[in-house]
Amino acid sequence: VDFAPDADQHAILDAVETIMTRHGGPRRMRELGGDEPSYDHDLHKHLGEAGYLDLGRATSSRLEAALVVETVSRRLGVVDAGYHALVLPTLGIDIEGPIAIVPGTAPGLARFAADAEALVTVADDGVRLVRPLPGRVPRVGSRLGWPVGDAAAAIAAGDHAGAPLEGVSPDEVRTWWRIAIACELVGSMRSALELTVAHVSERHQFGKPIGSFQAVQHGLAECAVAVEGARWLAYEAAWSGRPAAAATALTVALPAAARVRRDAHQYSGALGFTTEYDLHLSTMRLAALSVEAATIGSPVLAAANTRWP
Amino acid sequence: VEFGWTHEDATFRADLCAFLDEELPAHWHGRTAILGSRENADYSHRFAGKLADRQWLIPHWPDEYGGSRATPWQLAILGEELWSRGEPRGPQYMNANWIGPSIMANGTDAQRQRYLPPIARGCVVWCQGFSEPDAGSDLAALRTEAVRDGDEYVVNGSKIWTSYADIAQHCYLLARTDAAGSQGGISVLLVDMDSPGLEVRPIRGIVGEHSFCEVFLTDLRVPVANRLGGEGEGWAVVREALAFERVGAPRWARAARLLDECVRDALAGGQFDDPHLQQAVGEAWAACEAARVLYYRVIDERAKQIPPSANASLARVAMVQAERAVSVACLALSGAAALDYDSTANHQLRKSMAAGIAAGTYEIQLNLVSRQHLKLPKG
Numbered sequence: 001v002d003f004a005p006d007a008d009q010h011a012i013l014d015a016v017e018t019i020m021t022r023h024g025g026p027r028r029m030r031e032l033g034g035d036e037p038s039y040d041h042d043l044h045k046h047l048g049e050a051g052y053l054d055l056g057r058a059t060s061s062r063l064e065a066a067l068v069v070e071t072v073s074r075r076l077g078v079v080d081a082g083y084h085a086l087v088l089p090t091l092g093i094d095i096e097g098p099i100a101i102v103p104g105t106a107p108g109l110a111r112f113a114a115d116a117e118a119l120v121t122v123a124d125d126g127v128r129l130v131r132p133l134p135g136r137v138p139r140v141g142s143r144l145g146w147p148v149g150d151a152a153a154a155i156a157a158g159d160h161a162g163a164p165l166e167g168v169s170p171d172e173v174r175t176w177w178r179i180a181i182a183c184e185l186v187g188s189m190r191s192a193l194e195l196t197v198a199h200v201s202e203r204h205q206f207g208k209p210i211g212s213f214q215a216v217q218h219g220l221a222e223c224a225v226a227v228e229g230a231r232w233l234a235y236e237a238a239w240s241g242r243p244a245a246a247a248t249a250l251t252v253a254l255p256a257a258a259r260v261r262r263d264a265h266q267y268s269g270a271l272g273f274t275t276e277y278d279l280h281l282s283t284m285r286l287a288a289l290s291v292e293a294a295t296i297g298s299p300v301l302a303a304a305n306t307r308w309p
Numbered sequence: 310v311e312f313g314w315t316h317e318d319a320t321f322r323a324d325l326c327a328f329l330d331e332e333l334p335a336h337w338h339g340r341t342a343i344l345g346s347r348e349n350a351d352y353s354h355r356f357a358g359k360l361a362d363r364q365w366l367i368p369h370w371p372d373e374y375g376g377s378r379a380t381p382w383q384l385a386i387l388g389e390e391l392w393s394r395g396e397p398r399g400p401q402y403m404n405a406n407w408i409g410p411s412i413m414a415n416g417t418d419a420q421r422q423r424y425l426p427p428i429a430r431g432c433v434v435w436c437q438g439f440s441e442p443d444a445g446s447d448l449a450a451l452r453t454e455a456v457r458d459g460d461e462y463v464v465n466g467s468k469i470w471t472s473y474a475d476i477a478q479h480c481y482l483l484a485r486t487d488a489a490g491s492q493g494g495i496s497v498l499l500v501d502m503d504s505p506g507l508e509v510r511p512i513r514g515i516v517g518e519h520s521f522c523e524v525f526l527t528d529l530r531v532p533v534a535n536r537l538g539g540e541g542e543g544w545a546v547v548r549e550a551l552a553f554e555r556v557g558a559p560r561w562a563r564a565a566r567l568l569d570e571c572v573r574d575a576l577a578g579g580q581f582d583d584p585h586l587q588q589a590v591g592e593a594w595a596a597c598e599a600a601r602v603l604y605y606r607v608i609d610e611r612a613k614q615i616p617p618s619a620n621a622s623l624a625r626v627a628m629v630q631a632e633r634a635v636s637v638a639c640l641a642l643s644g645a646a647a648l649d650y651d652s653t654a655n656h657q658l659r660k661s662m663a664a665g666i667a668a669g670t671y672e673i674q675l676n677l678v679s680r681q682h683l684k685l686p687k688g
Contacts, residue, residue: 001311001312001313001314001382001605001608001609002310002311002609003310003605003606003609003610004310004609004613005310006310006311009310063310063311067310197683197684197685200685201684201685201686208686208688209685209686211679211685211686212685212686212687212688213688214676214688216685217675217676217679217680217683217685217688218672218675218676218679220679220683220685221626221674221675221676221678221679221682221683222626222675224623224678224679224682224683225603225623225626225627225630225678226599228603228606228623229599229600229602229603229627230599232602232603232606233595233598233599233602235310235312236312236602239310239311239312239313240312247591248594248595248598251591251592251594251595252595252596252598252599255592298588299591300587300588300591300592300595301584301587301588301591302591303591303594303595304587304588304590304591304594305587307591307594308569308572308573308576308581308590
């Protein structure tokens with residue numbers, strides 16, 4: 001067990017931070033449309049060319065891929081890093097552009113559905129690939145920080161053989177889907193918490209910083225505990241790849257996300273309510289990711305039922 | 310970052326578990342064991358001796374005091390496996406983890422020779438005389454005074470919520486040697502519990518027959534030679550001692566183990582189909598896992614000899630949350646069976662109620678997280 005990054009991990013994290021400083025962050029997200037962004041093909045290209053979207057292809061470096069996904073999310077990248085770096089490797093196929101992942105039984109609105117080169121449907125009877133016809137998939141405005149499209153329409157209009165991908169286990173895909181969302185939630189939570197801590201340290205009322213009031217301190221301290229628990233469980237799940245670990249990480253991350261979203265806005269007051277302030281760029285994403293997590297099936301029940309079969 | 314165990318650590322755990330599975334008798338109910346109860350004190354005494362024989366009582370101590378160079382991870386494994394089985398060492402885990410090391414670091418040769426061998430053999434109980442009626446979380450406000458009279462101190466005052474005082478042979482006592490100072494005027498005195506002027510009165514508590522006491526000190530005479538560290542330097546001595554233990558007992562391990570046992574009972578009785586129950590259990594399990602990973606992060610720091618940080622407080626907060634979540638889940642799983650005092654759920658309810666108070670309250674931990682981890686401004 002080692003909680004510090006080794007030399008390779010340091011190098012990866014530094015390089016991804018550099019890419020995100022240059023090509024990500026709140027300013028870039030605003031260029032792309034703010035809480036209603038279009039897909040960042042430019043960032044996808046930079047991360048892809050440097051190999052960071054393919055890190056998860058070697059099972060031995062799934063943890064490194066998780067660190068990348070968390071960093072990209074923390075720096076507000078509008079790309080499919082979670083799917084690409086953590087879920088795609090379980091499918092055994094190569095796809096260069098963005099992908100979307102949806103439940104096979106009731107595909108609905110989904111992240112990247114209108115941008116995806118390939119749509120992955122996950123059902124108990126198999127995992128299938130759909131190649132949507134470019135420009136035929138309706139976009140849907142969600143204002144939850146991600147480009148959203150209608151996956152049902154994409155599948156109806158798409159070109160697919162109907163046969164499941166051979167040798168691909170739906171449960172394994174769900175496991176990595178959960179890990180990907182857990183990592184993305186952690187990144188967004190850290191971003192929201194960081195901004196809120198900075199705000200309450202500077203904002204003065206009653207002659208002192210509001211962050212010096214114990215009510216605010218204790219609320220944020222509980223948020224920090226929730227975020228750190230979710231963070232290390234997400235990394236551990238990526239390290240082990242175990243279904244129970246993935247479900248557990250998400251079981252911790254989901255209530256943590258709800259808590260952070262609520263408290264970050266509460267302590268940011270009316271400022272956090274304005275779109276000119278950056279907070280909503282990360283907090284609205286927390287809502288979208290939580291909705292998506294629920295479409296995989298309850299992680300709590302999955303955790304209980306994998307732990308006690 | 311990686312989460313695997315070394316071969317040595319995995320072997321250490323396997324050997325320890327094999328010993329515990331064989332050694333712990335049927336009458337030792339790990340789920341419901343109460344540390345320091347009369348019934349268990351005798352057993353703990355014998356058990357600690359057996360651990361000592363296998364070099365598992367003080368494995369992390371230096372060779373010269375009988376240790377066996379165990380790594381911080383092995384010490385953590387020891388704590389995890391023993392605490393989760395109801396801590397059969399009884400109160401002796403405190404001796405091994407911080408009272409002994411504190412005497413090693415600050416004691417005179419005479420003090421080390423007198424106090425360390427019995428701890429190493431597992432045949433002595435210590436209590437810690439810290440809290441007072443008006444000094445709990447604000448420990449530096451303690452008022453028990455020790456006035457120098459020749460080569461003795463005359464001690465007057467009282468201590469409260471002192472665990473194991475009724476079965477202990479020694480007390481690690483904090484007293485004020487300078488009435489004017491606050492933190493600066495405190496000294497540590499190593500007191501024999503059978504000294505004249507020391508009276509122990511048990512307090513009944515909701516945790517059951519756990520020995521929980523008030524200690525009254527009336528003209529108690531303590532030789533100056535029994536002072537640990539310099540006069541007025543007690544605060545630094547105790548802070549150093551407790552820094553090691555700031556993360557506290559691995560409460561998550563015991564909570565997780567008995568959640569597991571409760572679920573297995575429910576499964577055996579065909580009572581685990583209700584999704585509401587599964588929900589409560591899944592949440593409790595996840596809370597234990599979050600506490601575990603944050604606890605391991607503290608052990609990792611210790612193993613790397615990084616000075617204790619706010620990570621210990623993060624872990625403590627998560628452990629309290631885990632204890633509480635497990636208590637909710639066990640009550641839900643047990644149903645009316647929880648009305649039995651001897652049921653696991655009934656015990657867990659009580660234990661979880663102490664989790665946020667003992668050894669630094671939940672609120673104090675949150676203060677530390679906000680100041681040291683989040684760097685929020687002081688009020």
